[in-house]
Amino acid sequence: MRTLSPADCAINTATLGFQAPIGEVIEAVARAGFGAIAPWRREVESHDVAAIARHIRDAGLAVPGYCRSTYIPAADKAGFAANVEANRRAIADAGVLGAKSFVMVVGGLPAGSKDIAAARAQVAEATGLLLRHAKSCGVRLALEPLHPVYAADRSCLSLLSEAIDMCETVEGAAADPWLGLCLDVYHLWWDPNLARDIARAWGRILGFHVCDWLVPTADVLNDRGMMGDGVIDVPRIRAMVEEAGFAGFTEVEIFSAQNWWKRPMDETLAVCAERLASAT
């Protein structure tokens, strides 16, 4: 397996804690030698999207993914429709940004609901609705299964096997290359069926996110670790993902309110580059 250089890799801007305007982030990521950047909607919406897209292109950066979907499941039809519509607008922005994929963090249970199967059905329905629009924008949809700890409030889609099943069963999407998967080691590392399921995801993997699981974890949302600082065997998972046909950018996404987000961007980027080479 080749050693990763920054040019093979993307920085998800969440890693830098949203400390600076997107223009400064783009410059910092390019200066550090990375090949790509994955921005968030909070940095893009209500700004001049075309200008941001131009800035990213001029900096020589690709955009593997745009983060992330509005949560889909809602307590009523009007809420569901509003969530689908919000995603349509974001997917159009993803197209303007030249993003390869739109990252679908699908949402958990609507308020008051205990019916996770119904939430999943809403996700499948919305994915089918959004897929045609995404194609017309030149953007692929990447379903990202999240760690089961977020099943109630962030993603009713937990297992990789479940996300693959959804790819295969969304209406009209059975073999559609515009619908695929985003895999994040943080969410999947513990799964006893990981090797089997990554192999089954062959050709469907649109994004690959890396970080690490710290022991202890102070906060399951914002205490993720730098690759090498935790218990995930990241190189083993990368090998499986590449074996399954993924040839895109390995993307660093670290939510770390008490550590990396407090450091200067250039320092965090330098450590990312080092750990991508030594521990990824």
Added chain:
Amino acid sequence: MRTLSPADCAINTATLGFQAPIGEVIEAVARAGFGAIAPWRREVESHDVAAIARHIRDAGLAVPGYCRSTYIPAADKAGFAANVEANRRAIADAGVLGAKSFVMVVGGLPAGSKDIAAARAQVAEATGLLLRHAKSCGVRLALEPLHPVYAADRSCLSLLSEAIDMCETVEGAAADPWLGLCLDVYHLWWDPNLARDIARAWGRILGFHVCDWLVPTADVLNDRGMMGDGVIDVPRIRAMVEEAGFAGFTEVEIFSAQNWWKRPMDETLAVCAERLASAT
């Protein structure tokens, strides 16, 4: 499905926060009308186990499970052997207590390890070693899969399917009624394959624990909720568990440092009885 009365149910003593000596806890649980109690080793070891067993019997309480195993995976053979030996002693105590089962919370990764498959192999080996001893003590071993959020530090056994596989593959245990499962709604509620796997667990279910998943959850270890206060459809899961042949005590196990553990035992027990009837 029948409405649960306290006589159908057990109180796992962790629910009461270990505020009082085991003797007082036994009296409180019996006074509240429960049919069974599941004690922890911290309340039993270094005390007169036979006297505690007599007290429980005299109070008219059954013991569905004894909590819990010493974590098994270790960094070296001596550590592994010591963990197995600690479990042998605890299983002997479980026999003295008349416990139907010894609850196996199997442990996570040994310090310094990133090899979860190796940890799982140690668990399977230890389970095989302990099974013969457990039989001789008249105690069943109940493998309890824990929520994947604990995979690193508490249980490398996460999915119910994985625990069933282990029951079927532990050496000499393929159809052994002395090896089974403990199911806890907190750990399993999110699993998209839950209905399939509970059906597959037919005849293997030795324990059934209830509580609820709060949104938000302040602390994934000690902020569990009372049945009805969270997002788990507990009655639906109980129906599946009973359909799979479970006819034992429905056991309340709530780790709640900031809420239930701060209340008087009699109050918590009264709310448990009410919620077992109305929300379980």
